[in-house]
Amino acid sequence: MPPPPLLLLLLFVAVLPSFAPATAQFPCIDSHGGNFSRLEFLRRAAMLRKASLQATQTGVQLPVRWSSAGYLVDLAIGTPPLVFSAMLDTGSDLVWTQCFSQPSESLTYAALPCTSPQCQTLPRFSCSPDCHYSYSYGDTSYTKGVLGTETFTFGAADPAAITGIAFGCSTVSEVGAENSPFFSNSAGILGMARGPLSLVSQLGEERFSYCFASDDTTTALLFGSSANPSPQASSTPFVNVPSPLYYLSLQGISVGATLLPIPNTTLALQSNGTGGLVIDSGTTFTLLTDPAHAMLKQALVSQIDLPVATVAGYDLCFSLPPDASGVALPILVFHLDGADMAFPAANYFVVNSSAGLLCLAIFGSPFNLSILGNFQQQNMHLVYDLAGGKLSFEPANCSDRSLVDVVTKK
Numbered sequence: 547m548p549p550p551p552l553l554l555l556l557l558f559v560a561v562l563p564s565f566a567p568a569t570a571q572f573p574c575i576d577s578h579g580g581n582f583s584r585l586e587f588l589r590r591a592a593m594l595r596k597a598s599l600q601a602t603q604t605g606v607q608l609p610v611r612w613s614s615a616g617y618l619v620d621l622a623i624g625t626p627p628l629v630f631s632a633m634l635d636t637g638s639d640l641v642w643t644q645c646f647s648q649p650s651e652s653l654t655y656a657a658l659p660c661t662s663p664q665c666q667t668l669p670r671f672s673c674s675p676d677c678h679y680s681y682s683y684g685d686t687s688y689t690k691g692v693l694g695t696e697t698f699t700f701g702a703a704d705p706a707a708i709t710g711i712a713f714g715c716s717t718v719s720e721v722g723a724e725n726s727p728f729f730s731n732s733a734g735i736l737g738m739a740r741g742p743l744s745l746v747s748q749l750g751e752e753r754f755s756y757c758f759a760s761d762d763t764t765t766a767l768l769f770g771s772s773a774n775p776s777p778q779a780s781s782t783p784f785v786n787v788p789s790p791l792y793y794l795s796l797q798g799i800s801v802g803a804t805l806l807p808i809p810n811t812t813l814a815l816q817s818n819g820t821g822g823l824v825i826d827s828g829t830t831f832t833l834l835t836d837p838a839h840a841m842l843k844q845a846l847v848s849q850i851d852l853p854v855a856t857v858a859g860y861d862l863c864f865s866l867p868p869d870a871s872g873v874a875l876p877i878l879v880f881h882l883d884g885a886d887m888a889f890p891a892a893n894y895f896v897v898n899s900s901a902g903l904l905c906l907a908i909f910g911s912p913f914n915l916s917i918l919g920n921f922q923q924q925n926m927h928l929v930y931d932l933a934g935g936k937l938s939f940e941p942a943n944c945s946d947r948s949l950v951d952v953v954t955k956k
């Protein structure tokens with residue numbers, strides 16, 4: 547039952563403790579010879595963009611759609627505007643696109659000098675004399691090119707053109723593992739983490755939201771005041787650490803009525819930066835550290851009354867009977883700080899009915915960190931409240947367009 551499981555893992559590697567064992571401490575946004583005035587400069591620029599957005603329209607709304615392993619956002623860059631699609635990635639900061647055509651064909655492109663505050667916030671860059679960056683992700687995806695600024699245009703109906711957004715004009719990139727549908731084929735990545743170069747930071751917005759459909763329905767990425775949780779939504783605080791990643795405090799995992807006996811050091815973020823759970827829209831399937839992953843598999847085997855099947859590429863599969871309608875599958879619950887996040891079977895199993903297989907879509911983590919992937923986020927309305935320091939979430943039918951309409955009208 548191909549395709550291979552770990553299609554995309556677009557988590558920025560410089561913040562992965564396992565890739566930086568020498569610096570065993572919290573990854574820090576401002577750890578690169580940092581300077582308050584540099585961040586202050588970027589913050590003020592973001593405030594100006596926010597004011598300019600508010601003057602042009604009520605809220606930014608970008609179309610989001612599923613494509614093979616991740617969610618793509620359509621936006622436009624340059625003058626005249628050129629539409630491109632980028633993977634929506636809350637696990638990294640950099641916004642980049644492939645420089646297919648000469649950037650000089652755009653009237654608004656400018657390369658950033660090495661001395662610019664934007665360049666200086668990058669973890670890896672070289673000077674010649676423009677800012678040449680190199681940026682890598684957890685699945686060996688990477689991009690290299692020149693950091694520049696451009697005008698970005700958001701929205702089709704009431705377009706807002708925002709000038710001076712820093713982005714990677716990529717000359718070399720590979721996205722996805724070699725056998726994934728994205729290999730060599732992505733037009734870019736839209737970084738939405740908490741660091742200064744992410745789109746949400748550059749726009750000076752305090753909130754954004756999305757609702758990932760499990761089919762080909764186009765949904766919306768909303769910013770600012772239109773990204774509102776409903777009064778019924780649950781919320782959990784982001785762990786307050788100086789990392790650009792959105793860490794959630796996972797305190798336990800239940801399968802049906804069984805609370806897994808996971809030692810709390812397995813799930814909690816340690817003071818040396820290992821462990822913890824990150825929510826990442828750029829990773830396809832959830833990755834859990836051991837022994838949590840082993841205990842999850844064990845609980846599923848004991849609770850699901852189906853024969854176990856061995857399938858290459860998957861850790862745990864079951865054989866489905868010809869009529870699978872009577873099969874009972876437990877609810878999986880992540881006990882987060884202050885709220886439970888419940889996943890029906892559709893969020894943690896992939897089904898191949900013609901092959902009669904049900905396979906677990908949660909894998910062991912290759913890092914000392916767990917990641918909540920986009921498959922598990924489907925059919926959930928998620929609001930990242932950066933100003934409030936919390937994630938709000940609520941089960942939703944994201945294919946039901948009325949949700950987008952309701953949210954937009956608020």
Ligand SMILES: *[C@@H]1O[C@H](CO)[C@@H](O)[C@H](O)[C@H]1NC(C)=O
Pocket residue numbers: 563564565820912913914
């Ligand atoms: C995870 O951390 C342990 C010790 O905490 C270390 O021995 C191991 O190499 C780490 N694994 C990875 C993939 O970094």
Ligand SMILES: *[C@@H]1O[C@H](CO)[C@@H](O)[C@H](O)[C@H]1NC(C)=O
Pocket residue numbers: 579580581582583584
């Ligand atoms: C911090 O910024 C000030 C003023 O812009 C500058 O003079 C100083 O060299 C900077 N320090 C570092 C460590 O970058």
Ligand SMILES: *[C@@H]1O[C@H](CO)[C@@H](O)[C@H](O)[C@H]1NC(C)=O
Pocket residue numbers: 810811814
């Ligand atoms: C881990 O569990 C112990 C005992 O239940 C508790 O005292 C401790 O505070 C927990 N640590 C964390 C980080 O949750």
Ligand SMILES: *[C@@H]1O[C@H](CO)[C@@H](O)[C@H](O)[C@H]1NC(C)=O
Pocket residue numbers: 567570811816817818819820
């Ligand atoms: C980090 O701390 C945990 C316990 O707090 C420990 O088990 C682990 O070995 C440490 N990892 C590193 C890389 O220091």
Ligand SMILES: *[C@@H]1O[C@H](CO)[C@@H](O)[C@H](O)[C@H]1NC(C)=O
Pocket residue numbers: 547548549898900901
């Ligand atoms: C389902 O399994 C069959 C037989 O192994 C395979 O040919 C088919 O591609 C699978 N479908 C999906 C969607 O993976």
Ligand SMILES: *[C@@H]1O[C@H](CO)[C@@H](O)[C@H](O)[C@H]1NC(C)=O
Pocket residue numbers: 943944945946947
């Ligand atoms: C979700 O909404 C779509 C479109 O309105 C509808 O076709 C579908 O049946 C709904 N799904 C569920 C599970 O209610």
